[in-house]
Amino acid sequence: MSGVLSEFLQFLFSGLTVGAIYGLIGLGFAVIYNASHVINFAQGEFVMIGGMATVFLMAAGLPMPLAVVLAIAGAALVGWLLARIGIETARGAGVVGLIIITIGASILLRGLAQVVWDRNFHPLPPISGDAPIHVFGATLLPQSLWIGAALIAIMAALRFFFDHTRTGKAMQAAAIDPLAAQLMGIDIRRLVRLSFVLSAALGALAGVLVAPITMTYANVGVMLGLKGFAAAIVGGLGNPLGAIAGGLVVGIAEAMTAGYLSSAWKDVVAFVIILFVLLFLPNGLFGRAEVHRA
Amino acid sequence: MSNQLLQRHGGLALLAAIIAAGPLFLDNGFHYNVAILAGLNAIVCIGLNLLIGHAGQISLGHAGFFALGAYASAILPERFGFHPLGALLTGALLVGLLAFAIARPILRLRGHYLAMATLGMGIIVSIVLDQKVDLTGGPDGMVVGDLTLFGQALRGNLAWYWLVGALLFVTTWMALNLVHSPVGRALKAVHGSELAAAAMGVDVFHYKVLVFVLSAVLAAIAGSLFAHYNGFVTPDEASFIHSIQLVTMVVLGGMASIAGSIVGAVALTLLPQLLADFHDYEMIVFGAILMGTMILLPTGVVPTLAARIRERLA
């Protein structure tokens, strides 16, 4: 009996850990979407930059905390550049055009990562070691606890930001009605740039947190980005906290599929979820009515 | 009217001339290889452009249809004893049915959501191809037998060049006819404004589905031919990056421009070969092209050039 419980717990821990990461990435999608109605296909690459930059800065001799800070700052800068060069200059591109631009940015960033850094797999040292913690017969990595703690801290910080700061409230206003917000004197362009910077930082942080468990490499952002998007739309595209919940849902679904069905179909889970939500639950679990239907 | 006819037939004649003159300039097997691949990509792109450019939809998963056609030609003869041509037709038929089945729910979405839905479909195809190892050989792919026409195995670059060239010609002719037909005009109306088109009695949805299925079938046929020509298929044929490459060819060449699809396909098939010594930088160039085209030349190379020329002549 305890074998069944410990097995279930093992899969659950695995699902929660990876789900928290998906949630952080989905959060990035939601923040950008709220400010600009753009789906940023390059979101996964911010995660990659966080992990890879940290690896290489540490290899160059920097202590880990400093490397992490610089890596996140670097990712934030890339986010700002993407907003400035990719989004703002693309007048007349339309929805399809913006999608293609962010996809292009994603490919460009991956290509740069392969050249500037390399194409191999790199581990990062975990924050507090890797001695497994035994819980009812299952094992939990200390890193997973750090990921959970970071998630809670970020949720609290964001709640404060959106509800109690001018900029945060401005972003909420812009999400609800951009025109009205502009008429009230809110500079949408500045908000869009800020949203990219914020999302990039969040993505990079996720990358640093997860690299000790899964290793990082130039293309790690592709699948992570797509799964983060699944998280975002499960939560309702535009609902930041919903994205986090969505991430946990996707992560647990994946882990249970891998554990009880077959790990072969693990990756399919996220995409089946995307299709299911798009076709039947377009507002996700918590979102507002957004999806256009014919 | 006659100007348009001249444009249409002039374009076709030019294409035929270029295809016919090709062998004079192609020196070795490798050159032929690039030309044949460019031709196959062009066939897919013409279909995809009808969907993206003319009907105003988007598909980030079209490589999935290509791959399904390719694997039909790999699996059906090898494991079920089909004749290669039979496998090709069966593959095209199955893909058409699949496209029809998914078109109805998916084409009700728009913009980002349509993009993500097609993306999801394409990736699911690639995962299935990866995982069903007993059937498909898994990530390491599988060998494909020869295409046999009238009992003869089609081998050799020259034979393939003529086959693909002929098919490209036929596809172009078909597409031109479609665009200048009532269906084409309906599509244009849909693209311009779905609401207005619907108000005018155009069955908007019907046309979207039609073009989607047509473009899927074209991709599947091109995929089958690719499988036989290459002698080998891998699940990468269905990958997201392959779908993006196809979209880039369409976007670069020019949306709603058939000539643009051919130009885009040729340019982007040629590019990795030109950069072969710098293949480390391939992704950087590719990403830059995607971004640059949409930011600076949103209508694509051919339409922009055509507009400039028209301006000069006016």
Added chain:
Amino acid sequence: MALLRSWLRKAAAAAVAGVAALALVQTAPVRADDAKEPIRIGSFLAVTGPASFLGDPELKTLQLYIARINKEGGVLGRPLKLIHYDAQHLAKKAVTFTRRLLEQDKVDLIIGGSTTGTTMAVIKLVERAQTPFISLAGASVIIDPVKKWVFKTPHTDRLAVRKIYTDMKKRGLTKIGLLSGPGGFDKSCAGNARKLAGKYGITIVADEMHGKGDTDMTPQLTRIKNTPGVQAFLYCGFGAPTSIVARNYKQLGMTIPHYQSHGSASMKFIKGAQGGAEGVRLPVAALLVADQLPDDNPQKKVALAYKQAYESAYDDAVSTFGGHAYDALMIAVDAIRRAGTTDKAKVRDAIERTKNYIGADGIYNMSPTDHLGLDEKSFVMVEVRDGTWKLLK
């Protein structure tokens, strides 16, 4: 805004001009070479990506020794020229690059195919082009059934499984859990594991698989760990996943004996496992423990010489993978010398007649029915202790 756009326009125009210039340079006629036409050796390897700890030392070895041979006067008075591409572990890239090597670069022979998948993908091409191909990959299916133009230098997975099962039988381990990945080598190794189990009195009580690109094998390992009666664990795979499996094994606190194949025969496996590789047992070419071999072992001298040369040229520990490349190159060069020409058919025949060739990874005796030429003598069981390899007696 307009300023940024116009700046972007100029940058784009410059880039296009640059690419056009590059294209022109590439298609320009090749300037006449020196008097001696080089012998062209083509190669496609997994230099980067998840199989990089196979292909990276392979490339380094080829470059090191080709430079040496050229310094000593080349082969048949002609210099060797290495034309190489990074196909990673991708079958699709392998096909593209091999086509390029055969039709554009017009190579005389090919040494490459770090992985089974990439090797199998190009066999049809090299057979049609009738060009000798020495593969650096593991699976027995590469040379069994024998193909006229295809040879290989690494030990097969079949030999590895036999070696591992012999060790398990010796220790009384009869019920095992098996994990394998999606690669050609993984499948072949797992297939042989299932086929040969009965012969050694072994039962596979858990048979799990992981997918391409998986970074978390804890679900599969959890199921293996919880299988009643399981006494040992065997992983069939190569490259980066071997480290992940070892780390997950440690993370789950597993204690049953842990075996891997020679797809893990590199220090990068140990380093990537971050401590999880301690105690792992695997069969490797004696090269990895050359200094622990008895002095009368005929391989010791060649292995130590290669180890010394490689480690002093590169800041990197030897692996059997680099050894395979060394052996392949030396066999090829020896065959060309014996044939007296680079005529592909004659070189192929000469390779097939390689007898008693002492290489870094083994002693080769090829024949028309055996295009590998290695047996179990050159394969030894080692255990990872204190972060390095310990020869098991």
